Amino acid sequence: MKRFVVMFVAFVFVAGLCGTLLAQDRLDTIKKRGALIAGVKDSTPGFGFVDEKTREIVGYDVDFVRAIANKLGVKLQLKPVTSASRMPQLVEGNIDIIAATMTKTAERAKQIDFSYTYFFTGQKFIVKKGTVKSLADLDGKRIGTAKGSTSEQNAAKALPKATILSFDDYPQALLALQQGKVFAVTTDESILANLLGKAPNKEQYEIPDIQISDEPYGLGIKKGEKGLVDFVNKTLLEMEKSGEAKKIFDKWFGPKSPTPLQRGSFKITAGK
Amino acid sequence: MLKYQFDWSVVTSGKYFEWLLSGLYTTIQLSLVAIVLSFLLGLIIAMMRMSNVKPVRWFAHGYLEFFRNTPLLVQIFFWYFGSYKILPTVINDWLNRTNFEFGAAVIALTIYTSAFIAEDIRSGVRSIPKEQLEAARSSGFSYVRSMQYIILPQAVRITIPPLINQFLNLTKNSSLAMTIGVMELTYQARQVESYTFKGFEAFTAATLVYVVLSIIITLMVTYYDKVVLSPMKAR
Amino acid sequence: MITFKGVHKWFKDLHVLNDINLHVNQGEVLVVCGPSGSGKSTLIRTINKLEPINQGTLIVDGMDLSDSKVDINKLRAEIGFVFQQFNLYPHLSVMRNIILAPIKIRGMGKNEAESQAMALLERVGLVEKRNAYPTQLSGGQQQRVAIARALAMKPRIMLFDEPTSALDPEMIGEVLLVMKDLAQSGMTMIVVTHEMGFASEVSDRVVFMDDGQILEEAAPDEFFKNPKHERAQQFLKEVLSPMH
Ligand SMILES: Nc1ncnc2c1ncn2[C@@H]1O[C@H](COP(=O)(O)OP(=O)(O)O)[C@@H](O)[C@H]1O
Ligand SMILES: [Mg+2]
Numbered sequence: 156m157k158r159f160v161v162m163f164v165a166f167v168f169v170a171g172l173c174g175t176l177l178a179q180d181r182l183d184t185i186k187k188r189g190a191l192i193a194g195v196k197d198s199t200p201g202f203g204f205v206d207e208k209t210r211e212i213v214g215y216d217v218d219f220v221r222a223i224a225n226k227l228g229v230k231l232q233l234k235p236v237t238s239a240s241r242m243p244q245l246v247e248g249n250i251d252i253i254a255a256t257m258t259k260t261a262e263r264a265k266q267i268d269f270s271y272t273y274f275f276t277g278q279k280f281i282v283k284k285g286t287v288k289s290l291a292d293l294d295g296k297r298i299g300t301a302k303g304s305t306s307e308q309n310a311a312k313a314l315p316k317a318t319i320l321s322f323d324d325y326p327q328a329l330l331a332l333q334q335g336k337v338f339a340v341t342t343d344e345s346i347l348a349n350l351l352g353k354a355p356n357k358e359q360y361e362i363p364d365i366q367i368s369d370e371p372y373g374l375g376i377k378k379g380e381k382g383l384v385d386f387v388n389k390t391l392l393e394m395e396k397s398g399e400a401k402k403i404f405d406k407w408f409g410p411k412s413p414t415p416l417q418r419g420s421f422k423i424t425a426g427k
Numbered sequence: 428m429l430k431y432q433f434d435w436s437v438v439t440s441g442k443y444f445e446w447l448l449s450g451l452y453t454t455i456q457l458s459l460v461a462i463v464l465s466f467l468l469g470l471i472i473a474m475m476r477m478s479n480v481k482p483v484r485w486f487a488h489g490y491l492e493f494f495r496n497t498p499l500l501v502q503i504f505f506w507y508f509g510s511y512k513i514l515p516t517v518i519n520d521w522l523n524r525t526n527f528e529f530g531a532a533v534i535a536l537t538i539y540t541s542a543f544i545a546e547d548i549r550s551g552v553r554s555i556p557k558e559q560l561e562a563a564r565s566s567g568f569s570y571v572r573s574m575q576y577i578i579l580p581q582a583v584r585i586t587i588p589p590l591i592n593q594f595l596n597l598t599k600n601s602s603l604a605m606t607i608g609v610m611e612l613t614y615q616a617r618q619v620e621s622y623t624f625k626g627f628e629a630f631t632a633a634t635l636v637y638v639v640l641s642i643i644i645t646l647m648v649t650y651y652d653k654v655v656l657s658p659m660k661a662r
Numbered sequence: 663m664i665t666f667k668g669v670h671k672w673f674k675d676l677h678v679l680n681d682i683n684l685h686v687n688q689g690e691v692l693v694v695c696g697p698s699g700s701g702k703s704t705l706i707r708t709i710n711k712l713e714p715i716n717q718g719t720l721i722v723d724g725m726d727l728s729d730s731k732v733d734i735n736k737l738r739a740e741i742g743f744v745f746q747q748f749n750l751y752p753h754l755s756v757m758r759n760i761i762l763a764p765i766k767i768r769g770m771g772k773n774e775a776e777s778q779a780m781a782l783l784e785r786v787g788l789v790e791k792r793n794a795y796p797t798q799l800s801g802g803q804q805q806r807v808a809i810a811r812a813l814a815m816k817p818r819i820m821l822f823d824e825p826t827s828a829l830d831p832e833m834i835g836e837v838l839l840v841m842k843d844l845a846q847s848g849m850t851m852i853v854v855t856h857e858m859g860f861a862s863e864v865s866d867r868v869v870f871m872d873d874g875q876i877l878e879e880a881a882p883d884e885f886f887k888n889p890k891h892e893r894a895q896q897f898l899k900e901v902l903s904p905m906h
Contacts, residue, residue, distance in 0.1 A: 157574075175526075191572070237618070238621075239617055239621055242624065243626060258584055262622075263624075265624075266624045299608070302605075302614075302617060302618075304621075305620075307618075308621075308622065320528065320608035321605075321614070321618075322606065323607055324608065327508075327606075327607075330508055330645045331608075332522070334508065334519070335510040335519065335520065335523045336507075336523050336527065347584070447692065452834055504903050536852075558745065558747060558749045559749060559751065561712060561745070561749065562743075562745065562749035562750075562751070563751075564712070564738065565710055565712060565738055565741070565743040566738065566739065566743075566762075566763040566767065566769045566811075566815065567735045567736065567737075567738040567739030567740075567814075567815070568763065568766070568767065569735050570734070572766065572767075576762060578765060581751075581752065583755050584753060
């Protein structure tokens, strides 16, 4: 309810501004402000999470927006968001850019603009070892995930008879799995791998090779901000070319990381 | 700058309307069950709080302090996740086969609200002149029966306005059940938002429904006051 | 029926009942009088253990009140108590005020309880008020209902604590009339009152209290004509003077 009030107030405010202060270029705003405000997750290991020692939010997503801020010559300011809150926050103008494990979908692209894909993964499941051989073993079961994510919608589509239980965040979904309250937890493999990496008695669980969707992650920018989108895309391509993008991947998901993933043939390229 | 396109059809018909409707149904179920249980439990705790057996009184006092001062969200998580560590495996297995999300939410809402209700009822009881208890006791009613037939009906009558408040709070608080996946109204409104990006419409609809629910609860309690509890003019 | 033997009671340091010795026979009507604060209320409230005693023996209807095996609720059901402030249950109608205890405690059926209540209301002259609520009645009417309520339990003893003190003068008569009627029916009654007319007309014995002690105990004629104790004389002068 509180969020609704916030939305409502913000909406009235924005609507009021629309008449007078016609769209100013976001890129200018950021430069004038001297800071890029990025919405990132703060409890998604690997991508955006609080470092136990420094108490700061770090991760793959954070490093990308930091590179963009550096390129812009401005400071980076992080704002924690959840899967459900990130789009409203962007639309309301509270953040300049979303870097929060957000899958590019056609539906979302109607509301906001996406950068080129900066991370690529697929949606899978964590289950108790040996309980799942194929997708059919999951249907009709209780499946945990987090609210407002594409994971929820993909799972509902792929497993029409399953009960999808959406928790506030993934760690709770995993806890529910460990307590036998759900049969599986589903979301992007990259997130699952990290979740599992941190879980106690992780050896009892596995991520079977069942993928229900492709998940290309994009950075989210408010619609109509061509200047900012172009700048971000240009930066992403440069990062790929200079090898910085791969370095960031290896830092968080390389063989020596707590949760190694395969980057495979993925490269940041222009286009969808 | 993005222009927000209103589209009320998402919440007035079709699949998303059905989601909201089923959310409403769950909210009503959750609230009604918890209202009845928290009222009964509140009565019991209030009586324990006023008991002249010291350990009973202390227990009730601790109960009130503890549950009123612990955030409801923490309590919901405690009953849903925390109970797992305490309960034996057999019971956990059984709970996991039931709709324990709903059950845990009911328990948390009931216990949390009962603590507030107990305090309201207690101050209602204290406002009843002690001669009423004397009159009842001298007719041969035991302490408990005196409470049941003479003191509590009067106290509850006085407590109606704060009780309405507690029931409304409970209904609003029931939205916290979504954090453990109970698909109540706010949960469904969020779902509609994340599927359609029509958050404004979805939450407006949800707000309206909460307002209507509040009015219905107020009317129901007022009716209960007028019809079930006998009229009792100001002393 | 009721026997006090060396009864003492204290409220903290205040010695409210000081060596009370008193015996009340079955069917007897006893009036207790004395200045305010002398312990009259406390005295009759000990009889149904609304106030426990600290020392001595108190035997009511054959039961020793200091015996923990005595079921106090059962004993109280046999003793009607009428308060100065009536203390009707404001949330219940007149009828339900009267039938509540017979139904819940005596286990009487609703029909039986109601027809008994009608008879009692007739006796106190309030049949037409059966569906009214206490606050809709005058003080005198409320007190008559309170008496009917007490009688509905078919008590063996009736206790009255200044039943007319809170009433406007024009209503005192109607309540006393009911009480006289009750006294003539053979009920054992203890009445704390300053209504000396009632005392001389109806009572068998008058007890005068002061400072927690029974100073005088006599037949009404004797007491009024020829009070022995100085304080009783003083007291009678005050209550009987037209100024009062
Ligand atoms: N519950 C009580 N606690 C302390 N003192 C009391 C209490 N009830 C009565 N008293 C005191 O005991 C004395 C006798 O009171 P009471 O029996 O009411 O006298 P009476 O009825 O003759 O006026 C008074 O001084 C009164 O203030
Ligand atoms: Mg008195």
